[in-house]
Amino acid sequence: EIQRALSVQVRKHPNIDLLEKHFAVDLITQHHLGMLVKRHLSDIECYGAYVLDLKTEKVIKILSKTTLLASGGAGHLYSTTTNPPIATGDGVAMVYRAKGIIENMEFVQFHPTSLYNPGETPSYLISEAMRGYGGILRNQLGEKFMNKYDKRGSLAPRDVVARAIDNELKIHGHDFVYLDNTHLSEKELKEHFPNITEKCASLGIDIARDRIPVVPAAHYMCGGVKVDMDGQTWIKRLYAVGEVSSTGLHGANRLASNSLIEAIVYAARSAKHAVQHVPEYQLAEQIPDWDDSGTTHPEEMVLITQNLKEVKQIMTNYVGIVRSDLRLERATVRLEIIYRETEDLYRKSKVSLRICQLRNLINVGYLVIKMANSRKESRGLHYNLDYPKSLDIKPS
Ligand SMILES: Cc1cc2nc3c(=O)[nH]c(=O)nc-3n(C[C@H](O)[C@H](O)[C@H](O)COP(=O)(O)OP(=O)(O)OC[C@H]3O[C@@H](n4cnc5c(N)ncnc54)[C@H](O)[C@@H]3O)c2cc1C
The missing domain is CATH 3.90.700.10 (Succinate dehydrogenase/fumarate reductase flavoprotein, catalytic domain)
Known part of the structure; x- marks a missing residue:
C-alpha cells in the first residue's frame, strides 16, 4: 500500500521526472574532479550519480544539489532470500566505493x-x-x-x-x-x-x-549506510533512508514490522532537512561524462553468473546464520579471488546491470565478513561459535 500510494503521487507530481529502467552505478564526488578522496574524511560531497539507462545501455550523468539513496537491502548475497531481485546492496556498495561510512553489516536477519x-x-x-x-x-x-x-x-x-x-x-x-x-x-x-x-x-x-x-532465508539487513537522525550520511549532500541505511534503531536484531515505520519516519525527516538546505548548494561543474572507451561487452556471461553463484555459496555456507573464525577466514580468501576477477572484468567491460549487481554484492559481502570478523562476541543476529557470549557493554 505504501508503494502503491507513493507511486501514484510521484507520477502525478509536476516537479518529478521519473526515470524508470535506470540503474544507479556510482555516486559522483570530488573523486570525479580528479581529487584524492580518502575514507572517513569529513569533507566528501556527493554531486549526483552515474546512472545506466537499461534501454540504451548508456551511462548518463545526473547532477544534483542533494541525493537520496533508497535502494533497499542485500538479501541476494545469500542463496535463499525473501527479498526482491533488486536487493543487491547497490546503495551500500556505492557509498563504500565513494568512501562513506558503513556500519553494522554483520547483523543480517534471517x-x-x-x-x-x-x-x-x-x-x-x-x-x-x-x-x-x-x-x-x-x-x-x-x-x-x-x-x-x-x-x-x-x-x-x-x-x-x-x-x-x-x-x-x-x-x-x-x-x-x-x-x-x-x-x-x-x-x-x-x-x-x-x-x-x-x-x-x-x-x-x-x-x-x-x-x-x-x-530460513535472508530477510533484512540491519546495517548499512550510517546516517544521523535526519538521514544524512557521512558524505555531505547525500541522504539514505530505508533498508539501505543504518539508523541504529534496529540495534543488533530488528523486531518484526519495524522497518517500514523506520523508513517512513526517516524519509520525512530527510526530505525536510534537504528542502531546508538545498538553497546552500550549487550543481557541480566540470564533472566528466562516463568514459567507457576501450571497453567491450563481455563475451561470456558465464563469467558473471558463475561468480555470482559462488558469492552466494560462500556467504551462505560461511557467513550465514552461524559463523566461526575459520569460516570467516575461508570466506575472506575465496571472496578475494572473485573480487579480483570481477574488478578485472568490470574494467574491461561495458557496464551492464548484471556486472554492476555482482560487483555490488561482492563489496557488500566483503563488508559483512569484515565486520563479522571484527566483532569478537555473539550479539543479536551475529553468532560466532568461537565467541558464543555477548560482551558486557557499559552504557556511555
Ligand atoms: C517478504 C517480506 C515481508 C516483509 N514484511 C515486513 C513487514 O511486515 N513489516 C516491515 O516493517 N517490514 C517488512 N519487510 C521489510 C521491508 O519490506 C523492507 O525493509 C522495505 O520494503 C525496504 O524498503 P526500501 O524502500 O528501503 O527498499 P525497497 O522497497 O526494496 O526499494 C528499493 C528500490 O530501489 C531500487 N533500486 C535498487 N538498487 C538500485 C539502483 N542501483 N539504481 C536504481 N534503483 C535501484 C529498486 O528497484 C527499488 O525500487 C518485509 C520484507 C520482505 C522481503
Whole structure:
C-alpha cells in the first residue's frame, strides 16, 4: 500500500521526472574532479550519480544539489532470500566505493520459515503468525526440536528459531524442516491464512493435512549506510533512508514490522532537512561524462553468473546464520579471488546491470565478513561459535 500510494503521487507530481529502467552505478564526488578522496574524511560531497539507462545501455550523468539513496537491502548475497531481485546492496556498495561510512553489516536477519521450494526466488514467506497460531516446527524425523533450544519452543524469537533450524539441518544433513499445522482446525486455519493456503496448494501441499517444508532465508539487513537522525550520511549532500541505511534503531536484531515505520519516519525527516538546505548548494561543474572507451561487452556471461553463484555459496555456507573464525577466514580468501576477477572484468567491460549487481554484492559481502570478523562476541543476529557470549557493554 505504501508503494502503491507513493507511486501514484510521484507520477502525478509536476516537479518529478521519473526515470524508470535506470540503474544507479556510482555516486559522483570530488573523486570525479580528479581529487584524492580518502575514507572517513569529513569533507566528501556527493554531486549526483552515474546512472545506466537499461534501454540504451548508456551511462548518463545526473547532477544534483542533494541525493537520496533508497535502494533497499542485500538479501541476494545469500542463496535463499525473501527479498526482491533488486536487493543487491547497490546503495551500500556505492557509498563504500565513494568512501562513506558503513556500519553494522554483520547483523543480517534471517527469517526462520520461508517455503522450501528450490529454484523459487524470492522465497515465499511463511508468516510467523502461523507459529503464533499454533504451528509447530518438526525436523524430518518428526521431532519437535525447538524445545531443545529454547523453553518457548516454536514461539522463540526469530534469531533463536533460525539458529535452531540451521543446527538441525547441519546435524541431520537435511535441506528443510517442517511446520506442522495438522493438529489445528482445518476450517479456521485456512480462513486465517488464505494466501499461504493458496500458495501451498499450488505446490500440492494442503496446509491442514500436510506438513509445510520450510527453511530460513535472508530477510533484512540491519546495517548499512550510517546516517544521523535526519538521514544524512557521512558524505555531505547525500541522504539514505530505508533498508539501505543504518539508523541504529534496529540495534543488533530488528523486531518484526519495524522497518517500514523506520523508513517512513526517516524519509520525512530527510526530505525536510534537504528542502531546508538545498538553497546552500550549487550543481557541480566540470564533472566528466562516463568514459567507457576501450571497453567491450563481455563475451561470456558465464563469467558473471558463475561468480555470482559462488558469492552466494560462500556467504551462505560461511557467513550465514552461524559463523566461526575459520569460516570467516575461508570466506575472506575465496571472496578475494572473485573480487579480483570481477574488478578485472568490470574494467574491461561495458557496464551492464548484471556486472554492476555482482560487483555490488561482492563489496557488500566483503563488508559483512569484515565486520563479522571484527566483532569478537555473539550479539543479536551475529553468532560466532568461537565467541558464543555477548560482551558486557557499559552504557556511555
Ligand atoms: C517478504 C517480506 C515481508 C516483509 N514484511 C515486513 C513487514 O511486515 N513489516 C516491515 O516493517 N517490514 C517488512 N519487510 C521489510 C521491508 O519490506 C523492507 O525493509 C522495505 O520494503 C525496504 O524498503 P526500501 O524502500 O528501503 O527498499 P525497497 O522497497 O526494496 O526499494 C528499493 C528500490 O530501489 C531500487 N533500486 C535498487 N538498487 C538500485 C539502483 N542501483 N539504481 C536504481 N534503483 C535501484 C529498486 O528497484 C527499488 O525500487 C518485509 C520484507 C520482505 C522481503
